[in-house]
Amino acid sequence: MSESTVVARIGKPHGLLGEVTVQLHTDEPERRLAVGAVLDTEAARGTGxxxxxxxxxxxxxxxxxxxxFDEIPDRTGAESLRGTRLVVDDDGTDAAADDGDDVFREEELVGLRVVDPSGADLGAVAGLEIGAAQDRLVVTLTDGREVLVPFVEAIVPEVDVEGGRVVLDAPAGLFDLGS
Structure with a gap:
């Protein structure tokens, strides 16, 4: 059984003709989301x-x-897709997957311990939000608060998937926003 790679996550409907917003999880949206492309879906059971x-x-x-999508003609159908992941079988030929150490899938990051440069425990990675300008790690801090951290090398200088940790060099005040 081959492994799947998430291309995008479907967000809210846009307009009346079945369009949806998508949160990209690929560096090649023009190729992955080309007209005619068929993408497998991952959705909660019973959603239709x-x-x-x-x-x-x-x-x-x-x-x-x-x-x-061809199968979704209107806004009602588009609403039913919210939260659905669009995936492709990972057959080893995807150039983005072979880019090296700078490409991480959400599945690889969730659950990793988050530590500061001295090794002190800050919390755990709860998710990854893909943004137009930059991606953000969703981190659940040890006190239970959830914060968004810009996923840039200056703030996240090390990601060690095998070691089960992410080093986060947070600038002063990063965790104070919104509290």
């Missing part, structure tokens, strides 16, 4: 989401990727 979706159209609006 088709097992696969064929891309009808793709466009970028105000920096947000919008995708429509």
């Amino acid at each position: 989401v088709p097992r696969a979706l064929r891309v009808r159209s793709t466009r970028v609006h105000n920096g947000v990727w919008l995708v429509a």
